[in-house]
Amino acid sequence: MRIALFVTCVNDAFYPATGIAVTRVLRRLGHDVDFPAGQTCCGQMHANTGYAAQAVPIAEQFARTFGDYDAIVAPSGSCVAMIREQYPRLIPSAAPVAARTYELSELLLDVLGVEDVGARFAHRVTYHPTCHGLRALRLGDRPLRLLRAVRDIDLVELPGAEECCGFGGTFAVKNPEVSAAILADKCIAVATTGADVVAAADNSCLAHIGGGLSRRRSGTRPLHYAEILAS
């Protein structure tokens, strides 16, 4: 099976460690993974902010780049949701490649049938299920099943876990006061867990949550769950 990594634009520029982690996990499990250099972005920010017409050439670039692969994996629930939900409406010819695009936990559990990736992580971790992973992709407890299989991990439940963190893409800057109010409650919830790490399947949400935590001088650091699986 030919697997391609769609690292996403945010991870490429800001969080390369997440892409490295996905590569390492898949290699460790004996799967090769390609990184097609033509990849750019999924176009989510454009489409969701009201610029769907500008998102079309970005989506076409994605379809051109990944069209030949059996499976495409991305460490981002919201980018995969953009591709699977909106591509078929934006460019119908991209529907097949969109259907073969998976969030990391979907690829590991549903396609490769692996729950224990052989990781060890001796820290207290709380998991925030990001909205698009939870309610658009219906990831359910897939990321948590992978995390529960990690050795030495102390996984603690996040109160109000299923509530949005207030990021919402450009919502964070278009309605910054409301976004900050929602974030404040999420930061309080994270603090009650006493976790060393707040993990999630989306580094954009984690940039928002982590930015709020570091502003509060919290000791909890944000980390994409792929990096825990790679440890």
Add this chain to the structure above:
Amino acid sequence: MTGDFRPAAAVALGNPQLRTNLRHATHTIRDKRLHAVGELPDWERLREAGRAIKADVRRRLPELLEQFEQRATAAGATVHWARDAAEAGRIVAELTRAAGATEVVKVKSMATQEIELNEHLAEQGITAYETDLAELIVQLADDRPSHILVPAIHYNRAQIREIFARELDDPPAGLTDDPAALAEAARLHLRARFLSAKVAVSGANFAIADTGSLVVVESEGNGRMCLTLPDTLISVVGVEKILPAATDLEVFLQLLPRSSTGERMNPYTSIWTGVTPGDGPQHVHIVLLDNGRSDVLADPVGRQALACIRCSACLNVCPVYERTGGHAYGSVYPGPIGAILAPQLAPGRHESLPYASTLCGACYDACPVKIDIPQVLVHLRQRSPHPAGERTAMTVLARLMSNPRRWRRSLRAARAGGRVVAAVTRRPALRRLPGPGKAWTDSRDAPLPAPETFRQWWSRTDGGRR
């Protein structure tokens, strides 16, 4: 343009009492709903049935409306058609005057709020008295409702006691903030109105095409009083309220109470068909209201908003509504459903509302008729006016992202910029950004581009093989 919602939301966020009231109320109803919904093993099939019936209604609305008119007329009702708010207001005022009345008692109704009927009647010298407890509180306080189902959700009981003590003609001596005492004060106040009113005005939750019946679902019995005591009953009904058959109520009378109040069954369900001689109102009028609905129906994506049964489950689960309350939306319909309904019913107004959402999807999951609110929000954002600077930035960025070579160069530039900033600030994150970035760093630190992009790591290490 964004602008309307943001400043209004900021005002609401600055009110800590409001934040506390809203958080308590929304979480209470949210939990009750989850419990009530969890009791039904076929909840998802009920939702699907509700969605399908409403989709069928949209497909054959003209035919169903004509059938409704014919059956209701045959049963002794008079059916009026109102194109817009002004026409509906004129019809209700004329009917009230014809009945020789200068006062009407009202059953809680979103359609009459939407067309500002009370204000219109006041201009014609007719006083409208709200009889729903929460609507009464809001009317006494000279305020606006902030929730579809719980219009006074922004008040706690101490505030309500204060409003009653100040505004009621004859407040009971020593009124406390005990809910039973507050309800009794309202009951005594309203009883006189019910007994003297000649005209009642209502909306309807459902209009049944195959019988010509109207249905009102309520919790307090004030509706039953209004619907049975006065001699003249005028019901203002949005054209989308049609259901094909009385048997369809089986679905909706399960969906609505569990979604709205988290109850298995609502306390009062009134169903009436035209006039029953010698029993109840002898003059029954029905005003079928368009007010923009035909235009909404013409939009293939947006039209699903017309399926709304006004349960307000979406408000109670919305992270934005929970923090801002309903007034910030500046619309009779607040929350997620308001953000898709208000801009469609009144094009050109409420243009900031489609952006008043994180697209978290909790509303879609809670909706009893499966309105894909996030999809409609994104759809409406496409036709919202965009700020010029944002449009330029988005267009430039899209051009870079559509071309791998240009995108690689942009990434290199961003990384170089990040290195410079990191060297100057000696921090891994930014605490203060200028310009549009300020909206981010006002409340959170911002990440810097990594010293090495992922694609550089990939080519340097041959994808980690070296």
